[in-house]
Amino acid sequence: MKMADITDDILSASDDDESQVVTAAEVLLKIESLWRTERLSPTLECHQSELVDCMLDQITQMNNNLRRCKKTDLRLAIHRMELERVRYVVASYLRCRLLKIERFTHYLLEKHGELDDPSLALLSPQELDYAKSYAQSIESHFNKLVLRHITHEKLAEFDAKKMSVVPNMNGYVFLKVLKDSPGVLISDQVGENADEEVDLVAGDQHLMMYSSIQELLKSGHVELI
């Protein structure tokens, strides 16, 4: 039995809220694909805190359901194990995001501030809080130990633009095409003006620069593998 089947089995049992259109198993599949993407992408992807919250809610519900089961039931152990696995996926996904948030703090805070549309926000409110607090703690640490001992004002500033780490958008990623997407522009990095266009056919697998497929990834035309 596949992992998704078991989860479907145990999770759909608890999912009696009829107004919800997506089933728990679909949410899990989505989270698994988000998890993969987040781990493979060189930069931070948009946050999906609704999905994560929904999944965490399901886990708690299932745990409560399991508590009512008889202890000797063989299925109990299998269900528990499955829940642990789901929990791991969610936790690992969130950890991976935190790692990127810490590494690219200043870059992400700046990008986040530029966006007007809240549905495209990179950071969830909690993550924003985390990033701000992290950036502040690092800067005050720098200030305490080094910067305030430098007498000249201009030199004693922490210039985030000059010193902070930014993600490498030109890094290469492996990807699989889900929907046909003709005419993807691959810009020429060498400067010989040799921009190329390729047609991506569903089912193909490629190794391409992240920056050229970033939009396709957002719209779900390709997935990272």
Next chain:
Amino acid sequence: MLGDKAFSLIQELDRSQHGTLPPFNEDAVRQALEEIDSLFQQNVADINHLAEDDALVAGIHLRHAALERNKRCLLAYLYNRLERLRTMRWQLGSVLPSDVRTNLCEPELEWFAQYSSTVARYMRSLGDGQGLDLTVDLKPPKNLYIEVRCLQDYGEFELEEGEVVLLSKDSTHFLPMEHCQHLIRQGVLQHVK
């Protein structure tokens, strides 16, 4: 030589064993800061004489570059130490072992406390305020229960269902993994393969 002190800090950190933290080198940091200061004073003096002698420009540029480099090295030293501390927060929890604490300077201890509370606040806020401990399973779970050996007399340990296990030295137990992971990291239990 210009910038040597600051660079030696980077070397020191780079050569130390990965995952450990050498003592905070306050002397070298102070010397690098003094160098920045003296370079700056020399530059100020030269700038005042610039009108009389154009040849001073090259020296000013050189000193300024050295000064920027010193600053950069110092900040890199601080930042990379914090990164190692950060890894320890995730692996060892919010209480640092005493051998690590002795190697830290006061601001680093403050930073660690602040970082710890930031992480804890974030974990509490997850899942509509239910909270999710992200530090429990750093590796994918393979089994629900694992065999552990107790390395020290810990006393009674209560499991989620209310069962109580007596953890005495050299006893082995078969416990749910999620509950004993923290004890393993604290060094109370050892995972027996």
